[in-house]
Amino acid sequence: MDASASAEPGLQAAVVIPVYNHEEAIGPTLARVLEYGYPVLLVDDGSSAACRDELIRLDRHYGDKVRLLRLEQNGGKGAAVKVGLRRLLELGYSHGIQIDADGQHDLADLPRFMAMGAQHPQALISGYPRYDASVPALRYYARYLTxxxxxINTLSFRIKDAMCGFRLYPLARVVRLLDEEPCGNRMDFDPEVLVRWCWRGLPVVNLPTRVHYPLDGVSHFKAVRDNALISLMHTRLFFGMLVRLPAMLRRRCHG
Structure with a gap:
């Protein structure tokens, strides 16, 4: 796995997949990603023995196409993504594309994300879900609260969906953001990093993509814990927005 292997001209891009106890889904998901020729970094977020062993098997099976990074303890999806993005930058990649391990994303859209990244190399390309009938109704409507x-916290509609985990990051910019600002380690990571990205005046491109729920039926969203973390995040971001409000208004007036 090296940075010269990106399948999109102009990008040195690789895929990062955070994995926590998706031993049934990760094999088919990984196989479909590799059909498009992109190198993959699997981040094992402290999985159980069954998932750990499956990831080791996949790493050995695919050789140089796949790299495995294991975290000894479960830190959450956000923590795994952050470690993965930093590692890709260290390896010399310019862009990292985040997808979920459970097979919910339409991986046929991978080339579209990469092509859009080549057109807008400094932008964060954010997936905008188009759901089929498999989406749980409660999850579908609850995400609109976020x-x-x-x-509100960005004073704009620039972000069409803040929860979708299918997105392409310019690595130098996002790692700088992560080094300079706090972002959540669990399910609060995806919306928070987007808000903080917008606060910096950095470009976002929303790309429609189909979403299907999920291949193995395993969800690691913990209703009490993660809703509490997301509520705290929104509160923290709201007060952060108030501090930044004069600068945000000036930017809007001169934009």
């Missing part, structure tokens, strides 16, 4: 807060 959307409303994101729109």
């Amino acid at each position: 959307h409303v807060w994101v729109w």
Whole structure:
């Protein structure tokens, strides 16, 4: 796995997949990603023995196409993504594309994300879900609470969906952001990093993509813990927005 292997001209891009106890889904998901020729970094977020062993098997099976990074303790999806993005930058990649391990993302859209990244190399390309009938109704409607807060905290509708984990990051910019600002380690990571990205005046491109729920039926969203973390995140971001409000208004007036 090296940075010269990107399948999109102009990008040195690789895929990062955070994995926590998705031993049934990760094999088919990984096989589909590799069909498109992109190198993959698997980040094992302290999985159980069954998932750990499956990831080791996949790493050995695919050789140089796949790299495995194991975290000894579960730190959450956000923590795994952050470690993965930093590692890709260290390896010399310019861009990292984040996808989920459970097979919910339409991987046929990978070339579209990469092509859009080549057109807008300094932008964060954020997936905008188009759901099929498999989406749980409660999850579908509940996520709009987060959307409303994101729109308030950015004073804009630039972000069409803040929860989708299918996105392409310019690595130098996002790692700098992560080094300079706090972002959540669990399910609060995806919306928070987008809000903080927008606060910096950095470009976002929303790309429609189909989403199917999920291949193995395993969800690691903990209703009490993660809703509490997301609520605290929105509160923290709201007060951060108030501090930044004069600068944000000036930017809007001169934008």
